[in-house]
Amino acid sequence: MNFDLSDEQKAIQSLVREFAQAEVVPRAEEMDRQEAFPYDLVKQMAELGLMGLPFPEEYGGAGADTVSYALAVMELGRADASTGITMAAHVSLGATPFYLYGTKAQKEKYLIPLAQGSMLWGFGLTEPGAGSDAANVQTKAQLREGKWIINGTKAFITNSGTDISGGSTITAVTGARPEGKPEITNLIVPQDTHGFSRSRKYKKMGWRASDTRELSFVDAEVPEENVLGARGKGLQNFLTVLDGGRISVAALSVGLSMGAYDESLKYAKERQAFGKSISKFQAIQFKLVDMLSEIEHAKNMVLKAAWEKDQGRDFAMTASFAKLYSAEVSRRVVNEAVQIHGGYGFMDEYPVSRMYRDQKINEIGEGTNEVQRMIIAKMLGL
Amino acid sequence: MKIVVTVKLVPDTNAVKRIDPATKRLVRTGVETVINPFDEYAIEAALALKEKLGGDTTVTIFTMAAESGKEVVRKALAMGADDAVMLSDAGLEGSDVWASAYAMAQALKKIGFDLIICGALAEDGNTGGLPNALSEYLGVPALTNARHIEISDAKVKAQRETDSGYQVVTGALPMLMTVTMAVGEPRYASLKGIMGAKRKTTAVMALSELGLEKAVGTGGAKTEVVEIAARPARGKARVEEAADGPAGAKIIFDFLKERKLL
Numbered sequence: 001m002n003f004d005l006s007d008e009q010k011a012i013q014s015l016v017r018e019f020a021q022a023e024v025v026p027r028a029e030e031m032d033r034q035e036a037f038p039y040d041l042v043k044q045m046a047e048l049g050l051m052g053l054p055f056p057e058e059y060g061g062a063g064a065d066t067v068s069y070a071l072a073v074m075e076l077g078r079a080d081a082s083t084g085i086t087m088a089a090h091v092s093l094g095a096t097p098f099y100l101y102g103t104k105a106q107k108e109k110y111l112i113p114l115a116q117g118s119m120l121w122g123f124g125l126t127e128p129g130a131g132s133d134a135a136n137v138q139t140k141a142q143l144r145e146g147k148w149i150i151n152g153t154k155a156f157i158t159n160s161g162t163d164i165s166g167g168s169t170i171t172a173v174t175g176a177r178p179e180g181k182p183e184i185t186n187l188i189v190p191q192d193t194h195g196f197s198r199s200r201k202y203k204k205m206g207w208r209a210s211d212t213r214e215l216s217f218v219d220a221e222v223p224e225e226n227v228l229g230a231r232g233k234g235l236q237n238f239l240t241v242l243d244g245g246r247i248s249v250a251a252l253s254v255g256l257s258m259g260a261y262d263e264s265l266k267y268a269k270e271r272q273a274f275g276k277s278i279s280k281f282q283a284i285q286f287k288l289v290d291m292l293s294e295i296e297h298a299k300n301m302v303l304k305a306a307w308e309k310d311q312g313r314d315f316a317m318t319a320s321f322a323k324l325y326s327a328e329v330s331r332r333v334v335n336e337a338v339q340i341h342g343g344y345g346f347m348d349e350y351p352v353s354r355m356y357r358d359q360k361i362n363e364i365g366e367g368t369n370e371v372q373r374m375i376i377a378k379m380l381g382l
Numbered sequence: 383m384k385i386v387v388t389v390k391l392v393p394d395t396n397a398v399k400r401i402d403p404a405t406k407r408l409v410r411t412g413v414e415t416v417i418n419p420f421d422e423y424a425i426e427a428a429l430a431l432k433e434k435l436g437g438d439t440t441v442t443i444f445t446m447a448a449e450s451g452k453e454v455v456r457k458a459l460a461m462g463a464d465d466a467v468m469l470s471d472a473g474l475e476g477s478d479v480w481a482s483a484y485a486m487a488q489a490l491k492k493i494g495f496d497l498i499i500c501g502a503l504a505e506d507g508n509t510g511g512l513p514n515a516l517s518e519y520l521g522v523p524a525l526t527n528a529r530h531i532e533i534s535d536a537k538v539k540a541q542r543e544t545d546s547g548y549q550v551v552t553g554a555l556p557m558l559m560t561v562t563m564a565v566g567e568p569r570y571a572s573l574k575g576i577m578g579a580k581r582k583t584t585a586v587m588a589l590s591e592l593g594l595e596k597a598v599g600t601g602g603a604k605t606e607v608v609e610i611a612a613r614p615a616r617g618k619a620r621v622e623e624a625a626d627g628p629a630g631a632k633i634i635f636d637f638l639k640e641r642k643l644l
Contacts, residue, residue, distance in 0.1 A: 007453050007456065007580070008576055008577060008580070010453075011456065011457065011460060011571065011576045011579075012573060012576055015460075015570060015571050015573070015576065018570065019570055047572065048570055048572050048573060049572045049573025049574050050573060053573060057574070057577075062572075062573035062574050062576075062577055063577050064573060064576075064577060
């Protein structure tokens, strides 16, 4: 058994750490306050190769492995959750469906600019009435004269409405199966499709600098060839994409926890009370130790899931463990981080107050804690 | 054109540094090793020249370090350098500026160069003496503290930073240059650079390949560290009490005058 990172993995981790600490950290507070999407940071991340990190070089990617990807997401999330989710959703949800299910032509047309980071893309699964119950897709697409006519609404779609968003891939009911269940298919909907529109950005509690919108389709027309993957495999394929996505959301939770711990440690050493630094009090020491030991535990779990994926093994259960555990750890960590900061932790200008708001979505997005438990229970045959 | 950048591997700038009292040398074990931050500016200058000049311009990284430093050198390759050469030999241990420069010069003659770019200082020893010693041994001019470099037809035109501004200095290749931090912020390595770095070669040279005529290592050192002392602790501040403003001013005046500061 070997816990060492490879030279490349270490180099990628230190590159992203250096970049995130130097370029992202100083901007995080202002971006959050202004709800400003960081186009310039996305451009820099694209130049560094982060936006196509795990994809092969022939498709514009950097050809790195999932462990490196998880380490990169952790470092970005440690600096700023909004920047982290922008990159993680882009790779795991925007680009991955093309990589896994695209034809050669689709990969060339969509995956290359996505991996190069010159274009962003939405992943349209969730609907106003279909979240945890993802199979309850209400969006419908009918094939007429060689065109899909799409009608419906998608909710909470990341990276779907920026100035560089190229479109979204969605699930839509395209018919009925012989046994009567709906046939669900993935359709590629470019941004300029007539009848396809995006709402204004949602006002969010956290991840405020990320781009999240509602998509509406009113007789939106796309060519018949805009099917991604096999017809009728849409839900299954998207759920497989989400298995990998769990690794990135788990990594984001670990990153956020690391950031909150960093801030708490620094503050505890600086802050004086009763004549000494509060880090000298056992009450504070125990909090810091508990935070770090849980973070270490969660981090190992995320890296194990990433490693299993790299080995070509079935990683779905470990990824669900990692997502569930890391999300819950992040809640405990940000809570104690604010507690260590006392009244200052409640103030807007202290990063932990932003982290506290950014945390909650970790327990909801890409499968709530409850859904993770359901998924794991199902894998256990319960 | 062949550009060689000399790089020193130093203990992490943020780490707490410790000196071994027995050897009077910086303890390098147990501390992460990084590229001397000043040398990153030299790498940046070289890569910017390569981009500007194009054609067959190459950038080679040269370092005198233990072979274990290979991983650190790879960062320079990930930034965009073409290849690297390490001069690694236990016999180099204890070399001072003079002995290091001699050994490095012999290696650099073997590697060949049109332009050598060095960082102005190293974070560990801070002597800043090596580039000039190196140019002496190589018999090439040293253009120090360049902040802007232009090269055409083997002619160099550089802005040389001074305390009050800069001089414009010209010269012909081959030459050695040191650069200041004004030359441009070092670029980040890219993911592609990192992934591609393992395909680039890092050659390792030993002293036996150089045919040295002078001693190196401790035996070749012209300087010796006689004593190392911690900075003396600051004494207690003098506290004076004055009856009023003018009396206080008088005390301060006398104090400064006594020290010939007025």
